[in-house]
Amino acid sequence: MNNQVENSRMFKRGSALGYLEDEDRFLTARADPEFSFGVIGCGMMGQEHIYNALLVGRAKIGGLYDPAAKSIDAATRLIARNGQQEAPRIYASLAQAVADPDTDALIIATPNYTHIDVVRTVVGSNKALFVEKPIATTVADAFEVCQLAAAHSQPVRFGLQYRYKSVYAEALTEVFERRSVGRVHSVNMLEHRFPFLDKVQQWNKFSAYTGGTLVEKCCHYFDLMNLFAGGNPRQVFAVGNQAVNFHNFVYDNKKADGLDQAQLSIQYDNGVIGGFSLCMFTPGTREELVVCGDAGRVHASESARLGEANENRLEVWRGENAASSVRAPEYPSYITKAGHHGSTFFEHLSFVDELSGGVVSGPNLADGLWSVAVGAAAQLSIERGAAVDVAEVLPAGFDPAHWVKTNFQED
Ligand SMILES: NC(=O)c1ccc[n+]([C@@H]2O[C@H](COP(=O)([O-])OP(=O)(O)OC[C@H]3O[C@@H](n4cnc5c(N)ncnc54)[C@H](O)[C@@H]3O)[C@@H](O)[C@H]2O)c1
Structure with a gap:
């Protein structure tokens, strides 16, 4: 550092x-x-x-x-x-x-x-x-x-760098280093934002190219939820549709088909429950993470109305166990402005540290896979209108005991 x-x-x-x-x-x-x-x-x-x-x-x-x-x-x-x-x-x-x-x-x-x-x-x-x-x-x-x-x-x-955003990095410190919430029982996340931006050849409007919105965009959030939940995701129930965006969008004679709103419930194998809300037709951006445990609650958010500055907020409620606090974690502005609220900068720092033989940190290979698995299970759940066992989307020969996610719970 x-x-x-x-x-x-x-x-x-x-x-x-x-x-x-x-x-x-x-x-x-x-x-x-x-x-x-x-x-x-x-x-x-x-x-x-x-x-x-x-x-x-x-x-x-x-x-x-x-x-x-x-x-x-x-x-x-x-x-x-x-x-x-x-x-x-x-x-x-x-x-x-x-x-x-x-x-x-x-x-x-x-x-x-x-x-x-x-x-x-x-x-x-x-x-x-x-x-x-x-x-x-x-x-x-x-x-x-x-x-x-x-x-x-x-x-x-x-490239799962959201764990380096200042609000989530501080939430990780509260939950896993200070143990401010005690044992984690639920993790809820929300992403409300503007529609997908234009891309070269508009690949992000088509599920065939993205894997579906819940894989493309939301793997970031599932990675964070998986991290805070500790266990492996076992079952996913999702609803969602293409409610507002890109109904008139045609490229290469193909109509856009990405969903723009969804709600998910996730059951983890250690008893933790998760919820996720996506809305992609919001005049601004708001992300929220709420982690509840038997000793407290941590609520991290980033929020900006369209065209306005972002505000970070971290609430730590510890009741009668210890002092509660509200703060606004921030990196220096030239780091925050470097992209994704400074998380890409810290992702690069950790990458070059590893290249120079230093500490190996950041998402492991299994984190990448599990983040896609939750998104794929959610897409399938929407198609079927029923809950999906994550095991069903995992490939034959996949051994969860071998592909172990980052688990700060056990540190
Ligand atoms: N980590 C994050 O926060 C984050 C944010 C945005 C995008 N992404 C990811 O980054 C990737 C790129 O997204 P983007 O927003 O930059 O898209 P983009 O359309 O802006 O850029 C993609 C570029 O790749 C080029 N390209 C296409 N096929 C190629 C090939 N086979 N070899 C070399 N170049 C090729 C295109 O010409 C284009 O210039 C996607 O996987 C996207 O999901 C990650």
């Missing part, structure tokens, strides 16, 4: 001292990057990774691969604007990116349905891998991604 104000990125980023000679730089000196990343898929999320990798300052962007010229242009300009003088290589194919001997890791930020093929192609390489969420669009493919990752010679990381 970087705990020295002297090393703060605030000083290194400022341009006010741009006139200084290199020998006069101390607070503003930048270290040479230790790593070089190839970025596969340079759209919205690929660019967020580039920005954060450069902000963290321990990696340069060695190369880019994306068939869309505008994505490559935007990524190249972003790199130049953020202090990297050396232009990245532009690869003509994924094979070329894999063959580049000068990169240490590949960041895969392509559309969901492409992850499986990209991972199949890159696993032979001697490079660390970072695969965006959801790791695949089906549980079977997600399992294959996990198996390939487990056999890979270098670290593999999945």
